[in-house]
Amino acid sequence: MFKILLLGEPESVLEYVSRAFQDIGQNNGTYVEWVKEIRVLDDICDLEIDVVTNYAADFDELIPMVDGVIYFNNPVKEKESDLLEIFLGIMESVQRNIPSIIIYYDDTGIIPRDINTLLGNIWVNRPELEAFVNLSPNEFNQALQCLCLAIITGDTPLNIENAWMRLPIYIQLANLYYDQGEYLSAAQSLKKVASINELYQNEEYYVFFEQAAYNYSKKNQYxxxxxxxxxxxxxxxKKFKRLYYESMMKNAHKAFNRKKFESAAQQYERTAHWASIELNERELIEESFKLAANSWVSACKNHNAFRILENLSHHLVKKILNNLSNKILNSADYLVESENLDTAKEQLYYSINIYQKEGLFKELKKFTEKLKDVLVKLFEIKIEYNNLYEAKNVYDEIQNLYDAYMLEKINLDPKLEKLIKSFLEELNFGMATILINELNSLKLKQELTEYSQKVEENARASRKEAHKELVSKGLQLVKEFVEEEKKIIVDLNKEKFEKADEFLQKEEYGKAAQIIRNQSIFLKEIGKDDISNELLMKSLEILIDGREFDKFFKYYLDLDKEIRKRFLLTMYPIFLQKLKSLIEEPNFQKKEKIFELSNKKYREEMLYEESKEISRHFIEMIKNEALRLVQTDDSIKGIESALNLIKKINHISSSYLDKEKVTFDKIYAKI
Structure with missing residues (x-):
């Protein structure tokens, strides 16, 4: 559907169009709309025809959005002539050619002006426009057909009825433009001359087409x-098409030589696609694609280069890939020098994938070696900037590369040592243990294992001391914390805090924790979530210290989800110590429930290494119970109970410990 805009004095234009269509149109507030269907030669055009009725409309924004414009002008009225000049100024500022027609019209149907003068003025000064004079509403379709034909062909409008009158003007303009060196304008005028001659079946029309083509070529409009x-x-x-191809290639070469590699790649690729449609010359097409791929690699966007190769034959793809291999390596070196290691890694992975598919194993070996160097450098940088978990991921990539392509391994022990010590500084003993096992040097492995144990012992001792201090000064800490947030809270709840301290002195941990928890709930209700969570964590610490695990698991659910993991990780050494102290307690069912809940909470927060350690002590406790059963009850029932416990141990080992081997020699011997 084409959108046609009708401009001029709104009342006159509305009356004219309503008479032409015998329809008053649909009033949309700022404009009146008609939807019509019109035949143009062999085509049927659907039109949306709009008459703007609001003088305040932004024509600078409105005009560029339409497909064609018809301007109604009464040359007798000076004001309308001034508005026409404004309209023509707007048309000149539009970035694209919008076919436009001027209809000189008066409500009386006759304009007291010389028709030839009006038409000649437009045809000479505005050759891109067409004009009609005294066109009655009954003949309005003639203007619409003229405009639609121009929209379809992408040319300027031409009224077929009087086209012969424009012929001398176009010839005169063509000569004038040519003499002034305005070859593009000369070509457009000669094209009109040729079209009019062809319309009137003048056999010399092809001469004018040739002249127009010549003028286009002088402006590289091949x-x-x-x-x-x-x-x-x-x-x-076809010769001109070949020249057009060469022109496009020349522009791409210029961009490449100016090191605008991405722009060059896009131009080469466009040239190749155009040549594949317009030129039946395989060599040209392949050359364009080859240069496009080369430019994409220079732009460090290998994936785009490989995408292009999908258009080429398998044999040619292999040839191009062989030629590109050194350039890909140089591109990776450039990215490394630019400290853009992540992009270098990404581009090398792309390349490895493609070269492996094509079976180019010699080049593939070069890429994997280069990727190894990039990953090792990236590994060093991640450690240097203390991005510990990213460094661990890069290390895993290096190991996967070794395994996949059987590369010669580099001794990473010095770098791993630094990473391991950094993890130990963060008290992440699980990750440190995993990396210690990756060390090649047995001596270094032993040293770091001993160092890890010392750090863990110091952390445990420090945490225990700090915990004791917190418990002994619980009331004072709570009091100070609340005073900072809102002193009035302490005054309102002083009696309760003193009561909690009394229970702590008597080691009645559950009651002391209950009081602090109640205060935490109160603070949450008045919007002090941060203080509430801190108090609740202190309540939980008291319960751990007093081994009140039943209440611990109940209160733990009140803790905000986003801080549960941090709390469990921080409390882990003390929590594990208290769990281990349960092993010698007599009530097996109670201990079993506590260990299971502990394991569940740590796994819910994805603390898998901590969960494994809990599982090992859980297994130790169950083994003790199984041995106790067969030692105290030698009946079939006692033996069956012990065997059931062994099954439970195997299930725990299989589920949480990667099937670590567990021995039951003492139990089986007794059975």
Whole structure:
């Protein structure tokens, strides 16, 4: 559907169009709309025709959005002539060619002006426009057909009825433009001359098309020249297409030489696609694609280069890939020098994937070696900037690369040592243990294992001491914390805090924790979530210290989800110590429930290494119970109970410990 805009004095234009269509149109507030269907030669055009009724409309924004414009002007009225000049100024500022027609019209139907003068003025000064004079509403379709034909062909409007009158003007303009060196304007005028001659079946029309093509070529408009000669002289038309191809390639070469590699790649690729449609010359097409791929690699965007190769034959793809291999390596070196290691890694992974698919194993070996160097450098940088978990991921990538492509391994022990010590500084003993096992040097492995144990012992001792201090000064800490947030809270709840301290002195941990928890709930209700969580964590610490695990698991659910993991990780050494102290307690069912809940909470927060350690002590406790059963009850029932416990141990080992081997020699011997 084409959108046609009708401009001029709104009342006159509305009256004219309503008479032309015998329809008053649909009033949309700022404009009146008609939707019509019109035949243009062999085409049927659907039109949305809009008459703007609001003088305040932003025509600078409105006009560029339409497909064509018809401007109604009464040359007798000076004001309308001034508005026409404004309209023509707007049309000149639009970035694209919008076919436009001027209809000189008066409500009386007759304009007291010389018709030839009006038309000649437009045809000479505004050759891109067409004009109608005294066109009655009954003949309005003639203007619409003229405008639609221009929209379809992408040319300027031409009224077929009086086209012969414009012929001398176009010839005169063509000569004038040519003499002034304005070859593009000369070509457009000659194209009109040729079209009019062809319309009136003048046999010399092809001469004018050739002249127009020549003028287009002088401005490097080879494609326009080719289109003009497509039916007249196919051989010369193809020659101009070849020149157009060479022009596009030349522009791409210039961009490449200016090191604008991405722009060059896009131009080469566009040239290749155009040549594949317009030129039946495989060598040219392949050359364009090859240069496009080369430019994409220079732009450090290998994936785009490999995408292009999908358009080429398998044999040619292999040839191009062989030629690109050194350039890909140089591109990776450039990215490394630019400290863009992540992009270098990404581009090398792309390349490895493609070269492996094509079976180019010699080049593949170079890429994997280069990727190894990039990953090792990236590993060093991640450690240097203390990005510990990212460093661990890069280390895993290096190991996967070794395994996948059987590369010679680099001794990473010095770098691993630094990473392991950094993890130990963060008290992440699980990750440190995993990396210690990756060390090649047995001596270094032993040293770091001993160092890890010392750090863990110091952390445990420090935490225990700090915990004791917190418990002994619980009331004072709570009091100070609340005073900082809101002193009035302490005054209101002083009696309760003193009571909690009394229970702590008597080691009645559950009651002391209950009081602090109640205060935490109160603070949450008045919007003090941060203080509430801190108090609740202190309540939980008291319960751990007093081994009140039943209440611990109940209160733990009140803790905000986003801080549960941090709390469990921080409390882990003390929590594990208290769990281990349960092993010698007599009530097996109670201990079993506590260990199971502990394991569940740590696994819910994805603290898998801590969960494994809990599972090992859980297994130790169950083994003790199984041995106790067969030692105290030698009946079938006692033996069956012990065997059931062994099954439970195997299930725990299989589920949480990667099937670590557990021995039951003492139990089996007793059975």
């Amino acid at each position: 494609l326009e020249a080719s289109k003009l000669l497509e039916d007249i002289d196919p051989k010369r038309s």
